[in-house]
Amino acid sequence: MVIENNILALSNVIFKERENWKFVTTEQKEQFAFIFNRFFSKKFPQHALCLNLKDVDKSVVMDMWFHHMKSNPYPHWFWSKSPKFSKTDLDDKDFKLLMKKLNLNKEDDLVYLVEHYPGIISDELKWYKKKEKDGI
Numbered sequence: 001m002v003i004e005n006n007i008l009a010l011s012n013v014i015f016k017e018r019e020n021w022k023f024v025t026t027e028q029k030e031q032f033a034f035i036f037n038r039f040f041s042k043k044f045p046q047h048a049l050c051l052n053l054k055d056v057d058k059s060v061v062m063d064m065w066f067h068h069m070k071s072n073p074y075p076h077w078f079w080s081k082s083p084k085f086s087k088t089d090l091d092d093k094d095f096k097l098l099m100k101k102l103n104l105n106k107e108d109d110l111v112y113l114v115e116h117y118p119g120i121i122s123d124e125l126k127w128y129k130k131k132e133k134d135g136i
Helices: 007-015 018-023 026-040 045-051 058-069 092-101 107-116 118-133
Strands: none
Touching: 007 018, 007 026, 007 058, 026 045, 026 058, 045 058, 092 107, 092 118, 107 118
16 A cells, blocks of 8 residues: 555544554655654644654654554644734733833834734733733
């Protein structure tokens, strides 16, 4: 049996057609190891970090993820995208907090950051709010 050389076919083998893992070639594993490691980092950041070393055998990385997931059901979070975040999600208080904490002088700078790096700014805002709540 031959597994198609695309990411969807490989993900189907990992999550649905697990009995076909033996037909996945070393080249296919190496080709898609980085992207799978990145997707798995959403739920398993520590594991992904350990498997993201420069000299690690990418084929082994894929084998490890396969064996890690083989007893789990299809993960619906795997293909999900991060929620969109925009300036309209910020009220005046949050906007001022980010301006202060990010040490920005111009509002346009924060608008630019929100437009181009919404995930990072959203995470920063959550972190600052948590610190304020904890009294730090």
